[in-house]
């Protein structure tokens with residue numbers, strides 16, 4: 001059972017916000033200690049501050065970023081690192097050190113469409129369905145052990161923007177569900 005988490009973000013932070021809300025409402029029994037970013041002031045920071053969660057810019061340099069994060073995790077007994085739109089690939093050293101402690105959400109049904117622009121690639125390929133995946137992070141890109149997947153049937157009568165937005169809403173629900181399932185372990 002995981003207790004103390006940090007969230008890593010790079011951008012908007014809508015997944016981060018839905019996780020923070022779920023914790024505040026006791027839908028999730030995690031304490032979010034801090035929100036970190038590789039960017040100096042992403043829109044996500046403003047959202048986190050609204051919920052009185054401390055924010056911290058790590059570094060845009062991976063080695064410094066991981067060094068500071070490791071230090072924080074050890075000092076504060078963090079047992080879960082939640083990636084929510086975090087756009088840096090963590091080093092194999094870091095992922096090995098924190099095995100089964102780092103989770104990520106990906107907007108596709110892995111192993112299909114790993115990496116960037118998964119929604120656009122699913123859309124352009126013409127597949128009938130895609131989905132979202134929550135997984136542990138290992139040394140590969142979107143290759144770690146799958147925790148939970150949810151499917152999404154693509155409605156081709158609607159626009160790409162509509163599809164992307166609906167898939168993001170599914171991400172929010174699926175991330176909470178996946179974290180709840182970890183909670184029970």
Ligand code: GRF
Pocket residue numbers: 011012013014015016084085086105106107168171
């Ligand atoms: C999400 O689609 C996530 O799957 C991807 O980046 C996006 C982040 O959105 N890795 P947000 O910052 O949570 O709004």
